[in-house]
């Protein structure tokens with residue numbers, strides 16, 4: 001057998017955040033595709049659609065009428081999955097713009113709205129977790145093409161963030177010399193601070209970083225499952241939630257969100273579908289555990305972008321059969337994906353048209 | 354607040370096999386859908402398609418030509434995700450029939466082929482797990498509409514079956530009076546024997562059983578994620594792998610596969626897409642662990658069917674945003690799904706046409 005070549009030979013990679021594995025099979029990108037193709041999603045949406053229940057002035061499913069909003073607009077989900085704590089659909093950027101088309105000032109307004117809702121929900125009795133997320137594009141199950149995010153709040157920490165918090169805590173208690181200067185509480189090493197530090201300062205290969213600014217790094221993680229998955233996190237200091245961001249960190253957050261989403265749209269010249277979610281400290285911010293060593297204390301703010309497109313605007317990756325029954329499998333390597341995203345422009349392909 | 358009604362109020366259910374939760378929000382089934390719709394999949398396929406690389410006599414991507422096969426045909430995957438142990442695409446029922454259109458005799462031939470490959474692969478050096486699965490339909494990522502299953506073999510037990518084996522082992526060591534007469538080795542209770550026993554003999558509500566025959570039960574599990582998910586397992590005795598099935602158990606296996614897949618196709622009068630996978634004992638069958646108490650010893654043979662369709666032949670459930678970031682969420686309850694499947698006929702809707 002030839003010597004091991006990660007761009008050709010299948011191998012497994014460990015995900016320390018979820019304690020799972022992903023199978024990488026780079027040579028699979030070449031197989032023929034007679035399967036489902038997606039209709040490429042247009043970034044140009046109609047300015048106003050009278051049938052859209054999220055457009056300004058229109059009636060929603062509940063019969064309630066939206067105001068003639070011109071800024072980010074939040075409202076209660078008419079079909080909330082969680083009833084007793086109605087979850088607001090938020091924040092809705094002004095129709096018909098998607099995030100890569102917004103100014104960083106407008107993105108900052110969305111960030112402020114996330115913070116406001118995270119804190120408001122978090123101060124309600126019985127709420128333990130406030131999940132902010134967005135399904136962009138019909139390929140990713142968006143039930144309405146009008147750009148909108150969602151926030152669902154729950155009385156328990158949901159399975160996935162709960163698992164991540166356990167991994168972060170376990171890592172903090174491993175006894176070793178940490179490389180990163182940034183630390184979790186009590187000077188303990190933080191898995192995500194450490195990981196960002198290595199990717200930014202000590203990459204051992206061509207690297208997985210896509211965009212870097214003063215406070216944030218966007219990278220295709222070593223253990224990425226989705227073809228162009230991105231992990232976005234602050235890397236200068238340990239930050240547990242969006243509530244803890246200072247003004248420059250918020251500006252840098254808006255800057256990097258804009259740059260990531262433009263690269264995404266430019267990759268295949270389409271409105272790039274994804275699911276995005278924010279993982280952070282459960283809320284309310286208090287020690288629930290008698291020992292004071294609750295899992296919550298190890299949270300490090302980060303965002304996951306999970307986009308399905310693989311080869312073109314119309315051929316996606318399906319996480320099905322083997323992935324549902326055995327373990328996730330990916331085709332191109334995370335390094336190859338990062339390289340392609342690094343080569344994309346940060347000027348949106350529709351700009352000026 | 355009204356008293357708790359599981360067909361209306363959101364609630365979480367625990368999955369003891371994977372140690373995860375699912376959020377059930379039954380009232381969500383009523384929300385409007387402006388999202389992606391699927392092209393209903395036809396159960397009638399062309400008898401022969403000259404462009405299909407899986408049809409008899411045609412050339413595959415590798416250049417190799419398929420024989421003029423008339424029975425189940427197995428061959429090596431030209432784009433195997435796992436290279437050193439090439440995985441056969443198997444077994445391919447005679448074109449153009451999908452499983453619900455096959456006779457139980459033909460399904461028995463497929464079962465024999467699964468057993469043959471499971472044992473042959475399992476005796477190869479370095480193989481630890483033989484994952485048999487099928488992606489049916491383009492909605493579920495099938496890259497070719499020609500009906501075909503797949504078998505991927507790996508040198509490690511993949512994440513999901515590994516997690517299930519850990520749960521089965523943990524359960525076997527809980528000290529309590531078990532209800533079921535069937536037992537795992539050494540007289541220990543088996544989570545799946547026990548669960549099947551309760552669902553078949555002591556249901557506490559309208560029940561989740563869809564089809565029952567002399568040896569197998571097909572049910573929508575309490576913790577189902579996919580709308581019409583089915584767990585299929587032998588319930589009369591503890592059986593660790595398809596190698597251990599006797600003749601009547603194999604016949605009953607073919608019978609129930611036929612009955613499940615006919616009900617599936619009849620539900621929305623289309624070729625019902627799904628991912629199916631067999632979970633069983635890792636292979637080779639030997640005690641790898643010095644204590645003799647390896648996780649392998651707790652395997653109980655079972656199959657998962659994970660179909661995406663939710664409301665009709667064209668509206669599916671998307672496991673996206675919240676599901677990817679927080680935890681799986683489902684709309685209709687497992688009991689409602691089981692009821693709908695029980696109401697379906699076992700005569701295929703195309704029979705006689």
Ligand SMILES: O=P(O)(O)O[C@H]1O[C@H](CO)[C@@H](O)[C@H](O)[C@H]1O
Pocket residue numbers: 031035317318319320321322323329488494495496497503
């Ligand atoms: O093997 P196929 O049909 O080419 O491909 C399909 O099944 C594989 C195994 O579940 C997946 O990894 C692919 O994403 C899917 O498109």
Ligand SMILES: O=P(O)(O)O[C@H]1O[C@H](CO)[C@@H](O)[C@H](O)[C@H]1O
Pocket residue numbers: 135141142143144150384388670671672673674675676682
């Ligand atoms: O909330 P929407 O856009 O109606 O629905 C979408 O997002 C939800 C949350 O991720 C999913 O549960 C749905 O399956 C999906 O279609």
